[in-house]
Amino acid sequence: MIDDSTRPDGTNGRRPTMADVARAAGVSRALVSLVFRNKPGAGEETRQRVLQAADRLGYQPDTAARMLASHRSRTLGVMLTVHQPFQADLVEVIYPEAERLGYEVLLSATAPSRDERKAVEALLSHRCEALILLGPRAEADLLDELGRRAVVTAINAREEATRIDNVRTADEAGMRQAVDHLVDLGHRELVHVDGGDEPGSAGRREAYLRAMDAHGLGSRARVLPGAHTEQAGQDSARRLLDEAVLPTAVLAGNDRCALGLLRVFALAGVDVPEAISIVGYDDSHVSHLAPVALTTIRQDAEQMARHAVRLAVERLEDASRNPQEVVLDPRLVSRGSTAPPRCALKTCSSTQRAWRCG
Amino acid sequence: MIDDSTRPDGTNGRRPTMADVARAAGVSRALVSLVFRNKPGAGEETRQRVLQAADRLGYQPDTAARMLASHRSRTLGVMLTVHQPFQADLVEVIYPEAERLGYEVLLSATAPSRDERKAVEALLSHRCEALILLGPRAEADLLDELGRRAVVTAINAREEATRIDNVRTADEAGMRQAVDHLVDLGHRELVHVDGGDEPGSAGRREAYLRAMDAHGLGSRARVLPGAHTEQAGQDSARRLLDEAVLPTAVLAGNDRCALGLLRVFALAGVDVPEAISIVGYDDSHVSHLAPVALTTIRQDAEQMARHAVRLAVERLEDASRNPQEVVLDPRLVSRGSTAPPRCALKTCSSTQRAWRCG
DNA sequence: CGCGCCGACTAGCGCGCTCTAGTCCCGAAC
DNA sequence: GTTCGGGACTAGAGCGCGCTAGTCGGCGCG
Secondary structure, three states: OOOOOOOOOOOOOOOOOHHHHHHHHOOOHHHHHHHHOOOOOOOHHHHHHHHHHHHHHOOOOOHHHHHHHHOOOOEEEEEEEOOOHHHHHHHHHHHHHHHHOOOEEEEEEEEOOEOHHHHHHHHHHOOOOEEEEEOOOOOHHHHHHHHHHOEEEEEOOOOOOOOOEEEEEOHHHHHHHHHHHHHHHOOOOEEEEOOOOOOOHHHHHHHHHHHHHHOOOHHHOEEEOOOOOHHHHHHHHHHHHHOOOOOOEEEEOOHHHHHHHHHHHHHOOOOOOOOOEEEEEEOOHHHHOOOOOOEEEEOOHHHHHHHHHHHHHHHHHOOOOOOOEEEEOOEEEOOOOOOOOOOOHHHOOHHHHHHHHO | OOOOOOOOOOOOOOOOOHHHHHHHHOOOHHHHHHHHOOOOOOOHHHHHHHHHHHHHHOOOOOHHHHHHHHOOOOEEEEEEEOOOHHHHHHHHHHHHHHHHOOOEEEEEEEEOOEOHHHHHHHHHHOOOOEEEEEOOOOOHHHHHHHHHHOEEEEEOOOOOOOOOEEEEEOHHHHHHHHHHHHHHHOOOOEEEEOOOOOOOHHHHHHHHHHHHHHOOOHHHOEEEOOOOOHHHHHHHHHHHHHOOOOOOEEEEOOHHHHHHHHHHHHHOOOOOOOOOEEEEEEOOHHHHOOOOOOEEEEOOHHHHHHHHHHHHHHHHHOOOOOOOEEEEOOEEEOOOOOOOOOOOHHHOOHHHHHHHHO
């Protein structure tokens, strides 16, 4: 493909191979292999000669051939959704962590035209030894089946399978903290915009209901169907605005959803947090972007990613280890989008006001 | 790694190979190969038998071995930055487009701990035939050198190299449209927060200066050093707020930067667009998130991604084709963040007001 | 001196596939 | 009947490596 037809080293435009390096350094292929794998058995002087020759030729080991011959790829496959900022946070930690343990990372994204199955098959056909799935939506039995074919770790899976490792945040605790925080501030009308069938949202939804119950607010609990997107947040906010009475606080399914809520309320002139409090979930990068800094439940991306890589590698290197679960504690990060409730004057009739502010 | 030691098909826990399928179907390996490559030369009945056997065994061709033997990987390597939403938009188009042309896609992300060289080497060692670089920051000579080793296409490169294909938006035209739009609205004090050394920002900066000149506003042109992040936008906004007089409009280096500006102005009670107009760049997904819908310069992600894949594949399949450049026209999308200038009452002294509103 | 040992190095097989150069058989053409 | 052609299928080399089982030479030791 490139026109280097006359090279002094005999690699006629070909990508140089170990044999070329061996010839140039005056040693055998096996020696070159040793040197490149950093294995003992090569003299220091020879080692240097090999490395220099390789450098001169621009030699680079061929991953495909290496995988084929070694029966190991030392590669972790990561399935992600390109548009989820929280997952981007995770990826940024997975790379160095994998490298530290001597593993490569291959990314495979899901997209509207590319479902999870496709993304996963791509990783497997590239001989990834372990898969790390970020927020997989697949059902438990599918995950289990996958778990039979490879070492699999899921971060925040929608459903928890038993044959794979799971890393997740204790959503019950997180939601509980959020509800406690708002109730402590004096809120009573707390609506939850859930994440539909997205990973984690079922747990958060139930935790919300339980937390409301625990505060004796079970009958006032209300869940609006949503999703983990800005659009869902905007839609929910519009629905709320269409109603006669606004709740005093909204718990969003994730930060992106919270941002959508925030935006529509801002446009409608509903002040956050004066008129309505909003809590997000994730503490992803976007949570700093809101016009009002977002109060949110922080999931520790760094810890989650670290654990996921560790679990995968451990299971790779000790086949007898069973899948396990790591549950991390979330933490409420109180920023500017929550405050004690006040009457939403414009939208409250006086009787309602009496009732609500009573 | 999995305990299927007693399988009836003889693949003792091993991943099944072509030989296993061949044995099960009672044909030769070569035949199985033909069938899986959809090549003529196999009878319809045999073909079905092979496919069934493969299905039964759970056979899946091994990409590594395939690459090794075929000398072709039919794989495009994409280098990206996980945190840039515009790049996520691109990736979502690259996948289906590559698939349509019969190519696979491998993603490799840059991150704080992982520079462009590392990301690219990973792709090359996986035998990617062509690289598509999203917003590479590498300098021209590095890109050219890379262009000698593989077929390379860059989208919005910081510097344009001649040995690689380039796809970019006509930043001159885009910036010109933005400046024209604001000047038409009546603005005279337009500040540009640039993208520092990030891809595309040099062009946008120069285009801004030229456009200001063209309107006879050259002496009022002012560039604030920035970056393509929300943080940079926030910092610049604070700098502007510290000064006695606010400009009437700010052109941000990209949407994320614009979001940062928007946020700080909102917090400071500076109304957008009443007190100050803001224009973004990219029209990425985030541009819909601002409390005020963002006026921005739309880069057509879909077209850019399509062109990039097309160029790469064309050059792969016709080695004589020289690198070329595709420049797409951007389009101003006027939303809510721009309006005719009014006096920023709180921040204008009356004399300044007279001067600025005159 | 002979033996064993160890470090440095090599020969060559095999990983799972592709691909070239075949073989074999059946039917049509002469 | 023979030849030819072509469709269906196979044998076997080789892709670039890793790895096992060696060889070779030097050195310490009895």
